[in-house]
Amino acid sequence: MAFTTEEVLSGLAELINDETGIAPEVVALEKSFTDDLDIDSISMTTIVVNAEEKFDVRIPDEEVKNLRTVGDAVEFITKAQV
Template identity: 35%
Template structure:
């Protein structure tokens, strides 16, 4: 499953919103009403799913779906 698909699945689970509301451009706070704990949980689930580590200082910079997808893809490629 692609990182975007996985992330959408996680956001649907956490926020209980329709998948079609989640776009690459979606901002977590403004568009998805995700609070800081939602984002922490989301990133932890991605870490587990893709076997990567996301340092806190990096996590703090991730504000949109697209930023997370690109960040996680980069970490996966480093591991490969």
């Protein structure tokens, strides 16, 4: 099942909230994981693993460092579904 950009953003916001307590409505495409949301590498790893499971995609370790913003992650997950 392919998820829309909005569904991926909403799902990621839920995962980020579960891991960090950050309110889902704060999570937006332009937000930086580290600068705006203050997510550390350990939390990011958990979010990535949970996102892989939720969206049935594989996010290679070497790609994770390229996911600087929520939008980067949403775009990667959306394209990885195809």
